[in-house]
Amino acid sequence: MEFSVTNIDSDIKKSDCIVIGIFESQQLPKIALKLDKISSRYINDFINRGELEGKLGQTLLLHYIPELPEKRILLIGCGKEKDFKERQYKEIIKKTINILKYRCYIQATYFLTELNVKNRNIYWKVRLAIETIKDTLYTFEQLKSKKIKQHCSLDHIVFSVPNNELIIAKCAIKHGLAIASGIQVAKDLGNLPPNLCNAGYLALRARQLADNFSHNISTVFIDAQQMKDLGMNAYLAVGQGSQNESLMSIISYKGTNESTKIKPIVLIGKGITFDSGGISIKHADNMDEMKYDMCGAASVYGIMLIVAKLQLPLNIIGILTGCENMPDGNSYRPGDVLTTMSGQTVEVLNTDAEGRLVLCDTLTYVKRFEPEIVIDVATLTGACVIALGHHFTGLMANNNTLATELIRASKQADDPAWWLPMTNEFEDQLNSNCADIANVSGRYGGAITAACFLSKFTKQYQWAHLDIAGTAWRTEKDKGATGRPISMLSQFLLNRAGLYKEN
Known part of the structure; x- marks a missing residue:
């Protein structure tokens, strides 16, 4: 799987699915507000009807969005903003990848790295996302005579980060991929x-x-x-x-x-x-x-x-x-x-x-x-x-x-x-x-x-x-x-x- 970073929303047009976090306050983040405006309040209408309360792990996958019919938006609840820490961040990364791997999407853009995790910078959020994704997708099938069919067609995840943090985010990808590869080989040996x-x-x-x-x-x-x-x-x-x-x-x-x-x-x-x-x-x-x-x-x-x-x-x-x-x-x-x-x-x-x-x-x-x-x-x-x-x-x-x-x-x-x-x-x-x-x-x-x-x-x-x-x-x-x-x-x-x- 390939990982890359982009500045805010420049790669939305290339993405099959856009992943956005919503807290229980239901206040839409910047990218969601932009998409909501483009789609004539399509996102807000679902939230106002109570279809996503923002509770941790809740998800809502939107299809056929006005003005963006070829796109999908995956909204995931992040719980209370004051309680959002490392564990919650890793939990929503894991939840979203488990949903996306069963879809026929090639590329997804994650805006979850824009969420505020207390005392954590963009380096940490990108690196830990990669480690968590690789861990979630890991399987050990080397010794099975019949391999389990792999559902995941997703082969590219883009992390949205501010312009001034692109360099550190690219460093995080390099480190995250290396660490994930070491973890994978250690798991294979142990298993x-x-x-x-x-x-x-x-x-x-x-x-x-x-x-x-x-x-x-x-x-x-x-x-x-x-x-x-x-x-x-x-x-x-x-x-x-x-x-x-x-x-x-x-x-x-x-x-x-x-x-x-x-x-x-x-x-x-x-x-x-x-x-x-x-x-x-x-x-x-x-x-x-x-x-x-x-x-x-x-x-x-x-x-x-x-x-x-x-x-x-x-x-x-x-x-x-x-x-x-x-x-x-x-x-x-x-x-x-x-x-x-x-x-x-x-x-x-x-x-x-x-x-x-x-x-x-x-x-x-x-x-x-x-x-x-x-x-x-x-x-x-x-x-x-x-x-x-x-x-x-x-x-x-x-x-x-x-x-x-x-x-x-x-x-x-x-x-x-x-x-x-x-x-x-x-x-x-x-x-x-x-x-x-x-x-x-x-x-x-x-x-x-x-x-x-x-x-x-x-x-x-x-x-x-x-x-x-x-x-x-x-x-x-x-x-x-x-x-x-x-x-x-x-x-x-x-x-x-x-x-x-x-x-």
Whole structure:
């Protein structure tokens, strides 16, 4: 689908459908007043008869309009103007695209970007519209023998913006399309079944990314033998019960001149391609959803695609920690003590707390890159879902400035995160009688104690942990990967690159 911007109403004549928002006050916006005048009060007559009250999500599609018989006007209710915020804006974008995709329209002009969303500029409104439209139209049919017929013939959406904001709106389209493409590829990876998407497959996709952007992306792989030589015994223990070999993919993006010596930002994605729980096996209910335990790696892959498309002036290393946690005679056990790459020993009390074992060795490995910051993204704990539901990503960090930056980015991108504390009281819950640290604590504060575990391997650099167990995928009838927290991390990197300006 193509997106473009135009100054106010110059492209109306080319549009098959004109989309206009109406608040409950029923005061017509500028474009609606113009069209109403041309059509001899055709729009006002419908509103005066009560056919559109302006309640949020109400729609009225007008046909055969006087003086504009070849056009359609889609009016959508936006609710009360004082209550119109990000959520309402995204809701009406989603509603309108779901209506238009079943019509035989080729081009639609959106005047919804003229609506006032508190504290949001035209850049945000255009970019979030594109992300929302792409998300609404997303389907995963790669593995179906019979494809569902796609109804959407709409292939061009034009956003109406003022003349003095055309440049920033065009920038928003560029960013929005890149971010949406990263989200889509992350969803596709997350939705693939574990018999297809294993650590080797993630490595294949990483190599393909390097082939497509060979001028500034390179990829190397760390296999099981190399991990053994490096002393990554915790990582290896998790995968030793699986027939699929553990494999870590390292994607390096160089967006700056080599002579500048800018330290890299390292992004680590948890890539457990299936998590049975190992010997501490999970309950059978919904175990199929454990294919989504690699959504952290999928998100990092999506981010690396985005930065390559946008050519961000940063150095970024993305790591996909491919591994599978399965039970067999060679599996690691509750009671085992593992010596990590850092030299610290870990008592395994639960083999279903495997993500932190893979991540702790990876967090030690990345010290060689002398990173500016490190951010890990992981579907780490059910406790985070209990604490924050499916709405907020959990954020914990060893640096307040970094945490503040990420929270700001989450708000800018409307991809919510919540900053949770890490204190010594939580660290004490990880004490072990026979090792330096246990891999789980008691029942309480599980998301935080998991972060405290990881923090013991991050003393040499600034680090943040994003627990996406509640936000990486949807369950039940809408089951599928979401691509979160790609929007937040993309915004964070745009901010770091100095390419985003708020109001």
